[in-house]
Amino acid sequence: MRKIRLVIAYDGSRYAGWQRQKNAITIQGVIEDAIWRLTGERSPLLGAGRTDGGVHALGQVAVFRTGSNIPLEGMMRALNTLLPLDIRILEASAVDNRFHPIRDALSKHYRYLISEAREPHPLNQRRVWHIGANVDIGLMRRAASALIGRHDFSTIAPTDGRPIKEIKRLDISDITGSELLPLSMSKDARLIDIEIEADGFLRHMVRIIVGILVEVGKKRLGIPDVEAILDGRSSRRAIVAPPWGLYLVKVDY
Template identity: 40%
Template sequence: MRNIKLTLEYDGTNYCGWQRQINGISIEETLEKVIIDLFEEDIKILGSSRTDSGVHARGQVVCFKTKSTIPTHKIPGAINSRLPRDIVVVYAEEVDMDFHPIYSTKGKMYSYRIINRKMEPALMRNYYWHVGYNLNFEHMQKAATYFIGEHDFSSFKSQGGSTKDSIREIYSLNLTKDGDYITVTIEGNGFLYNMVRIIVGTLIDVGRGRIPYDSIGDIIKSKDRRRAGITAQAHGLYLEKVYY
């Protein structure tokens, strides 16, 4: 028996998210069906992150166990030849049998992309959140510093998550701006349900002047979701990398 680890890239636009759903086609379902057909085994895949509907990924990690002797370096091409073009296996490797894509995780990196101008985009509408308000980028950068470190992030999670412990550590949170385009990059040891999107939405509310940048520390300490900002739209979010 072998344990195969895959690194995936996908465009989440046409899917109901990573996890199998009854109300739409998921990335998990699509990939698993291809793997079962290819390996001719009853295989169950495990993903590292349950990305929501519309969320994209550059570094989703998946594992599955197989008896197949297909050489590891040939697995990505064999799977990709059967997948739709918006899901791609970029790398495959054989790992220890006790490796688990969730429980072996040491951290993750996400990015979030914003286009900040009056007119909505035509070409990148599925990959950027359009924000039509004037934003104070300097205040957003100052607000970002308050998130760094280990905190109880109860103010920055949506209801519905399965985890009971809300303490997480943010290693870095950086904002860059290139013309109308803003990118938020965040790394941490783990993230609560919708945590990244709520942090981004809060930064946008800071930029709009609705939340003072120096109140972020108090919002974190309050553990009150009502004091944080809006939840940013899903389609601007990218799972960039999972650390092991």
């Protein structure tokens, strides 16, 4: 039996998340069905991150076992033929049987895109969070600096039993004019890119952090409020950013 590692990109707009569910279409379920159609094997697919419904990926990592001797390049091409166009296998490689996509991960890198536009462009309604207001990026960067490092994030996000996570990088940039996406019906709306890398994430943790940063940018929260929320000294809850602006960029091993 070979253990195959896949690097996967997907548009999560029409899926109920990564994890297979009985009564919903999911990324894992669709790929497992494609593997079965290709190999005749019902092989569980284990992903590095359980992205929520509507969340996208540029570099999700997942593994499965197979007794098939199909060459890796041919396997990747065949799976892409069987998969819908909004799910693509970017890489396929054989790995050691001891490799585990979750336990062996050193860090995960997420991206969140925000537009200040009031009128979203029809091509990116499900790819960017349109907040319809201007924010102070300088204040957001100051708040981000308070979140970098090791913290107990159980005060802001549901815990997985390991609430202490280390945020290694949290960068906020104005990428207006990058031609990454058509921004909006308005040419003067800014596109803001939040890049966050950590050794692990709790459920909804990235979206909650983004929600906090946006509230700071709108001057509804101050830096002391962020510190109080993080320390558990505040009962205030920030808005949880919607899933469709979030991208799993890559997983490092």
